[in-house]
Amino acid sequence: MIKKTITLFLVLLMASPIFVTPQATMTSTLSVEAERSIQVAETDLDRVTWEANTAENSGFENWNNPSSPEDVYTTKTREEVTWYETTVVNEGTRAVGMHARTIDLTGQYSEVRLTQQSWVYWNNPINTTLDLDWYLDEIGNPTNDYFRIQVRMSSRNMYYYLGCTTGSSNSSGTGYYLIDGPTQTWNHLHRNLTSDYFAIFGLIPTQFELVYIWIRSTNIDYTRGYLDDFVLANGTYVHVGGSTLNGNFETTGGWTFQTNTNPSLVSQSALSHSGDWSMNMTAISYGYSARANAQYSPGKRLSEINNGLLSFYWRIADWINSTISTLSYMRINVSNSTVGLNMYYYFCVGGSGTIPPVIFGSDMKFAASGFNVTDTWNHFDRNIWNDYHTHSNTDYLYVDSITFFVGANSGENQLSVLFDDVSFTTSILNDMGYETQDSVGLAIEGWTEPTGYDTYTVTDFARHGAKAGNLTLEDDSDFYASQNLGTIQFDETTEIIFDFNIYFETFNESSDDDFFVFEFMFGDGEGLSYVLANVSPEVEGWLSEESNIIFLNDDVTTGEWLNFQLDLIHDYESLVGSPPDTTLEEFYMMSVASKSSVLMAFIDDMYVYYDPAPEISGVGNDIAYAGEPVLVGASVVDATLVSVVLNYRIDGGSWLTQDMTRIDDISPSETHLTDLAEGEVVEYYVTATDAFDKSTDAMDGTEYYSFTVNPASTTPTPPPGDMTLVAIAAVVVMLVVGVVIVWYIFMYKKK
16 A cells, blocks of 8 residues: 555656656757856757868968969079180180079069188288179169179178169168179279278278179069189288189189079969969979979868868969970978878979879879869869878878979970969868877877977867867966967858867966966957956966957866857957958967966867857747646757747737747747637747847748647646745655655564
8 A cells, every 4th residue: 555655646746747848858058158158068069160271362362462472481493593604704714604583573583692612711801802804794774783792891791883883872881882894895893802991981800701792683684794813812812813712713613603593483363263363383494493382381180080171273374395394293291290291293294294203201192183284274172181091091190381383494494383262171270179189198289280299188088089188287387389270261251169178177276377378360460368367367478469358257167177169250349349350360279387386277179160050959849728828949059149039920810029038058948928728829930040140940841830729727837937836845745755755664664
């Protein structure tokens, strides 16, 4: 009998109103204020976009000038040549010839230098003289270009400009002389360097240092000159002259000739695949090497879940006298903890048209789709992770640089290749979920350089999964690391969220010097810093002057995982005063533990992602009885959720709206419909809207959710919020049941 009584009590208790659960069970990840968003429920990373095109100036639309694309590091050879001349000679059989010119007329110049292989300084240059023969064959612009001799004594420079007027005003550190003479004939120069030095500086030099001979051109026309019979003497002692250090140029020793190069160009081209411009890379050879490079440094860490998808369009625009020395390729420099190598993708190779063999170590070589095809846009679209694994295996790959190359190196030949619409799709942040990091105890990879830092290591104490990052600082130490994000569009149309989990094991709550900071830097120079610290921390000195600070809490909470979902766009707007219209470029993580302090933090699931429109699930309602409130609920996920609204109509009437609310962050959005009559048909759907005015309507497939109101229930339900009597009754019932159970176990059963 007692057992039956207990069972009956439990059944009645479970049937009581406090144990009745609505048909829809839901969870929510609604953000509260962005700078104080501490939540238990996490954003579903399967619904967000944590990858982006991280290539800088990807469409080549931004240029400092027509020969210098922004955010792309370029190197270009110029036409700079020095040689032993046998035709234009003043004495003997040989002179020295020098010339330079530039095909880039946007402020660039070509410059060639001749000097001794080594200069021996000497003191007390009382009567030092310079004697030589010079010949100016042509000069593009005598007021900008020059043929000059530079003499340095006692840390001051004197310049002798030969047949040109390029010299500037004398100063305390430099001085100049203009040496007149006709072109295309030999002229003679004899100068007492000591006297000239005193005339300019008012001092007697105490040390002779060196002499340089320069040719510079800022013009497409050559500046060309010749020298012969170079003599440098200190009194009667000849330091250079005649056969001494080959002052007459009759042999091949004594002088340093720089590597001869021919011109190349990186320039803006109106022949584009899309947009206004592409990048034109041209190399022109007249017998010497011509090379052009354009380089990105993405600093991205690839893995099995973050492959690195690289795509762009390229086109061979001009190819004259195709030889094996005219070629173009892209070189990707990659590394991990054990090996570094280059991955080459060839666009074209002249001559036999075959890719050169691998020369260095483990380098990899591929032919791009469209190899050697001219006069059409070819599409490069490769998975870098998969390409690497066709030759070798690795758990991760750090991409240090991506370099485009065009070269010509023999005869009279030229190669021009265009590039446009570059996309390198990778995770915005390198760390992400930490699951692809190395073994526990090793450095976290992907910050500034692949080797990582010994204070930031892999741990198995994780919020999710098997791995996380552990940063441990103690006794007046600090941590500072950065990641390059590329140039990601950052304006009021891009809902970019910074989401991370952090757990402080130890933190000195009594010190204002201890803090933890995440800082973002933007293309307009502004910064946004999120600070975890105690009240009034001494953090400003560690941040850029342009940074705007948001404190995530008034004091650091230890011993629990905290999740932050931070709305970068609206945080920027609230602090800067206007919506952003710039790019997201750099990310920094820094922390300080003051003297005698220990700061130990664990970090997991750190993402920057694009949040889509709100996601609604679990829409449902309780059974509806006439005269009783009906609970309608829904689970809504969004990092910047602003509102959840119930839209409903009764018996096909006008649509009405009603706000849905939450009790706390992990509760569903819910509301109650009241005053419903028996037989009424209620149709409804749910609308969720975020801070970026993105809305989602949730319906039952293509139809509205609906229910029909049943006759009044025989067991009245208290109105919403008035649960006091029911709760008291439930407690009484539970106490009675407890007493009965205890009595049964300890008293009746013993009998």
